[in-house]
Amino acid sequence: AQSVTQPDIHITVSEGASLELRCNYSYGATPYLFWYVQSPGQGLQLLLKYFSGDTLVQGIKGFEAEFKRSQSSFNLRKPSVHWSDAAEYFCAVYGNKLVFGAGTILRVKS
Amino acid sequence: DGGITQSPKYLFRKEGQNVTLSCEQNLNHDAMYWYRQDPGQGLRLIYYSQIVNDFQKGDIAEGYSVSREKKESFPLTVTSAQKNPTAFYLCASSGSTGTQANEKLFFGSGTQLSVL
Numbered sequence: 001a002q003s004v005t006q007p008d009i010h011i012t013v014s015e016g017a018s019l020e021l022r023c024n025y026s027y028g029a030t031p032y033l034f035w036y037v038q039s040p041g042q043g044l045q046l047l048l049k050y051f052s053g054d055t056l057v058q059g060i061k062g063f064e065a066e067f068k069r070s071q072s073s074f075n076l077r078k079p080s081v082h083w084s085d086a087a088e089y090f091c092a093v094y095g096n097k098l099v100f101g102a103g104t105i106l107r108v109k110s
Numbered sequence: 111d112g113g114i115t116q117s118p119k120y121l122f123r124k125e126g127q128n129v130t131l132s133c134e135q136n137l138n139h140d141a142m143y144w145y146r147q148d149p150g151q152g153l154r155l156i157y158y159s160q161i162v163n164d165f166q167k168g169d170i171a172e173g174y175s176v177s178r179e180k181k182e183s184f185p186l187t188v189t190s191a192q193k194n195p196t197a198f199y200l201c202a203s204s205g206s207t208g209t210q211a212n213e214k215l216f217f218g219s220g221t222q223l224s225v226l
Contacts, residue, residue, distance in 0.1 A: 034214075043217030
């Protein structure tokens with residue numbers, strides 16, 4: 001069975017600073033990997049996904065993520081954070097079903 | 111505009127009462143899903159349906175029931191058997207059947223259910 005770990009419950013960054021949100025997964029083969037973003041009281045929006053091929057994936061809103069098989073990681077990055085990026089971010093993995101991580105709440109300070 | 115509509119946005123349940131959460135989509139998607147979201151636990155799958163008149167239990171189906179009489183509608187009933195129903199409930203749909211991987215999920219804006 002697959003699982004997803006997002007080690008950071010909360011992260012605070014200054015506006016304009018770079019961001020990295022961590023995601024580690026457990027699955028016997030190469031899974032499909034996703035990052036979703038959720039604003040308070042709203043549903044989830046897909047930021048990006050990795051199925052195969054280039055391990056650096058570009059998404060919407062200037063986000064990217066890198067799949068590292070050796071580390072079983074799929075960390076989300078953004079070079080310069082904007083105040084509107086404050087939200088909760090979920091990593092998800094699909095092996096034989098879709099499993100979500102517990103989420104990381106991003107706070108942006110001005 | 112196409113999308114998923116969940117209603118109501120807020121719902122209160124009394125002890126021993128069944129309540130039904132509505133989910134409607136006009137995306138012509140075959141697959142629909144119900145997730146429960148609790149703080150610090152991410153999303154957990156309750157039920158899903160890949161085709162009309164068919165649905166499958168997810169990871170936490172106990173205390174819940176669903177129906178799929180129409181392609182565009184997938185209501186979720188929280189029964190009195192669900193002893194801890196307070197949570198944020200999210201409905202989602204996708205255009206692909208048989209997998210949640212090949213098509214991205216489109217989410218509704220959720221229903222917050224609380225117990226009185």
